[in-house]
Amino acid sequence: xxxxxxxxxxxxxxxxxxxxxxxxxxxxxxxxxxxxxxxxxxxxxxxxxxxxxxxxxxxxxxxxxxxxxxxxxxxxxxxxxxxxxxxxxxxxxxxxxxxxxxxxxxxxxxxxxxxxxxxxxxxxxxxxxxxxxxxxxxxxxxxxxxxxxxxxxxxxxxx
Numbered sequence: 001x002x003x004x005x006x007x008x009x010x011x012x013x014x015x016x017x018x019x020x021x022x023x024x025x026x027x028x029x030x031x032x033x034x035x036x037x038x039x040x041x042x043x044x045x046x047x048x049x050x051x052x053x054x055x056x057x058x059x060x061x062x063x064x065x066x067x068x069x070x071x072x073x074x075x076x077x078x079x080x081x082x083x084x085x086x087x088x089x090x091x092x093x094x095x096x097x098x099x100x101x102x103x104x105x106x107x108x109x110x111x112x113x114x115x116x117x118x119x120x121x122x123x124x125x126x127x128x129x130x131x132x133x134x135x136x137x138x139x140x141x142x143x144x145x146x147x148x149x150x151x152x153x154x155x156x157x158x159x
Contacts, residue, residue, distance in 0.1 A: 003050075006042050013039060069096035071117030077129070079112065079144035080156035084135045087114060087144075088156065091130035099123050101134050102147070110142035112153065 017032035024032065074089040085103060100119030104111045114132070116123065121132045144153040 003046060006039075006046055009042075010039055069094050069117065071096055071115070073113075073115050073148060074130070076112070076114060076146055076153045078156040079153040081110065081136070081142060081144055084133050085110070085112070085144065086131060086133050086156065087112065087153070088129050088131040089114075091125050091128050092116075095123060095125050095130050097123055099132050101132060103134060103136070104147070105142060108142055110144045111147040112144055113147040 013035055017035045020028040020032040021036075070092040072092065074092075076087055076089050078088050080086040085101075087101070096116040098119045099114055099116045099121050101121050102113040116130075121134060124131050124133075145151065146153055
């Protein structure tokens with residue numbers, strides 16, 4: 001409470017004292033200097049009386065430590081083409097949560113390149129199979145081709 005009172009005194013008296021110091025009579029100037037000296041002395045005294053701040057406690061943080069994902073270019077197991085393209089591959093031990101998928105058409109071929117790791121497409125993992133779904137502009141009869149190997153990606157088996 002004492003610190004708040006001293007702060008309010010500084011806010012109110014300091015500007016008035018400075019104004020009187022430059023515009024006041026001789027007696028007002030002496031009063032302004034005495035007021036500023038008392039405010040400064042009060043600030044120093046308050047600082048001496050204040051207890052030393054305690055050392056900050058060690059921060060305790062709790063978060064789940066996840067192992068780094070295996071960023072890679074997986075060998076695609078299957079592809080299902082429709083309104084969207086569903087690609088699947090064998091999941092790694094620490095499969096990444098996202099993937100980057102590049103799809104390009106060349107004639108009747110749909111060239112597909114997939115890289116897990118940083119990317120906008122979410123990866124779904126079920127058991128030992130990982131999959132992504134990429135929307136296509138229109139339904140087409142394109143044949144999915146792995147752009148890295150140049151081989152056709154087999155059609156997805158129906159369950």
